[in-house]
Amino acid sequence: MRLLLLEDEPKTASYIKRGLTGLGYTVDLAPDGTEGLFLALEQDYDGIILDVMLPGKDGYTVLELLRARKQTPVLMLSARGSVDERVKGLRKGADDYLPKPFSFTELVARIQALLRRGSGAGVESTLLVVDDLQVDMMARRVTRAGQRLDLTAKEFALLSLLARHQGEILSKLMIAEQVWDMNFDSDANVVEVAMRRLRVKVDAPYPKKLLHTVRGMGYLLESRDEPGPEAEAP
Numbered sequence: 357m358r359l360l361l362l363e364d365e366p367k368t369a370s371y372i373k374r375g376l377t378g379l380g381y382t383v384d385l386a387p388d389g390t391e392g393l394f395l396a397l398e399q400d401y402d403g404i405i406l407d408v409m410l411p412g413k414d415g416y417t418v419l420e421l422l423r424a425r426k427q428t429p430v431l432m433l434s435a436r437g438s439v440d441e442r443v444k445g446l447r448k449g450a451d452d453y454l455p456k457p458f459s460f461t462e463l464v465a466r467i468q469a470l471l472r473r474g475s476g477a478g479v480e481s482t483l484l485v486v487d488d489l490q491v492d493m494m495a496r497r498v499t500r501a502g503q504r505l506d507l508t509a510k511e512f513a514l515l516s517l518l519a520r521h522q523g524e525i526l527s528k529l530m531i532a533e534q535v536w537d538m539n540f541d542s543d544a545n546v547v548e549v550a551m552r553r554l555r556v557k558v559d560a561p562y563p564k565k566l567l568h569t570v571r572g573m574g575y576l577l578e579s580r581d582e583p584g585p586e587a588e589a590p
Contacts, residue, residue, distance in 0.1 A: 357381055357382070357402040357403070357471060357493060357516075358381070358382045358383075358384070358399075358400075358401050358402050359376060359381050359382070359383050359384070359401060359402060359403050359404070359405060359467070360383075360384050360386065360392065360395055360396055360399070360401045360403075360404045360405070361373060361376075361383055361384070361385050361386070361404075361405045362386045362388075362389065362392035362396075362404070362405065362406045362407055362410060362415070362418065363385070363386075363387070363405070363407045363410075363433070364387050364388060364407065364409070364410050364411055365407075366387075368407075368456075369385055369387070371460075372405065372460075372463070373385055375460050375463075375464075376464070376467075378509055379464065379496075379509055380496065380509045380510070380512045380513035380516065381513075382513070382517075382534055382535070384399070384401075387411075388410055388411045388412035388413070389410040389411065389412040389413030389414060389415065389417060389418045390412035390413050391412070392406070392410070392413075392418055393413060393418045393421055393422065396418070396422050396426070396428065397421075397422065397425060397426065400428075401428055402428075402429070402471055403428065403429045403430070403431065403467060403470050403471050404422075404428050404429065404430045404431070405430075405431050405433060405463075405467070406418060406419060406430050406431065406432050406433065406450070407432075407433045407434065408432060408433065408434035408435075408436060408441075408445070409434065409435070415432060415434070415445075416444070416445070416448055419432070419445070419448050419449050419450060420448055420449070422449075423448070423449040429451045429470045429471065429473065430449065430450050430451050430452075430470075431450070431451065431452045431453075431454060431463075431466055431467060431470055432445040432450040432452070432453045432454070433454050433455075433456060433458070434453070434455060434456060435455070435456045436455070441453075442455070451470055451473065452466050452469070452470055454466055468494060471494065472494060482494045484516065484519040484520065484522070486519055486522055486566055486577055486578065486579055487564065487566060487579035488500055488501045488502075488562075488564075489519075489558065489566055491515060491516050491519045493516060496512060498512065498515060498558075500558065500562060501562065505557050505558065506557070507554075507557060510535060510536075510550065511550065511553065511554050511557070513534075513535045514531065514535050514550055514551070514554055515554060515558065515577070517531065517534050517535060518567070518575065518576065518577035519577055521576075521577075522576075522577055522578055523576060523577075523578045524576060525570050525573050525574045525575070525576045526574050526575055526576065527573065527574040528547040528548070528574055528575075530574070531547050531574070531575065532546065532547055535550075547575075551567065551569075551575055554567065555567050564579070565580075566578065566579060568580070
């Protein structure tokens with residue numbers, strides 16, 4: 357799932373982003389309210405983590421302008437933990453309010469609750485199914501043919517990205533940017549290595565293959581009766 361973090365304090369921003377990325381989330385970071393509002397309005401995020409004290413535009417201003425156009429779930433963060441401040445944030449449209457300092461475990465729990473509420477249709481809307489493969493985004497659980505697959509955080513992020521774009525070809529660069537949050541040269545083998553490891557767990561034990569390589573273009577996840585002419589071995 358893709359999150360937007362608006363936080364101007366570098367250590368806090370790095371701490372949150374590193375922790376969430378390690379759990380498989382894709383996190384975009386904005387260090388001020390002006391840039392954050394632009395990203396929030398122009399991009400589609402599953403949730404937004406919004407600090408109150410921001411340069412450019414403060415969190416309350418960002419929230420008001422965002423709510424005029426979008427209802428993306430928002431978790432507000434603030435060192436101002438008084439009841440009045442929490443009420444102010446909620447009245448302006450925040451879905452939840454977490455005072456600083458906070459534990460990372462609580463932050464993750466609140467984000468997960470926020471995403472469940474924001475899905476609109478409950479847990480089922482976060483269940484991605486491709487043939488006999490099921491990716492439960494909220495429970496962070498993957499099964500195939502009823503058997504649970506033991507994936508690392510990066511493997512889960514890679515598989516969930518492909519599942520969200522089922523049937524679409526994703527280039528190595530697109531995958532690297534989304535999963536590793538870095539710009540890799542197009543011939544870097546980090547994606548190839550990750551795909552090989554993922555295939556060992558997702559495809560190797562089963563007769564029907566779901567992960568496919570498209571020569572010169574990238575990778576895709578889909579159920580096929582027969583391999584397409586463009587497919588090649590990994």
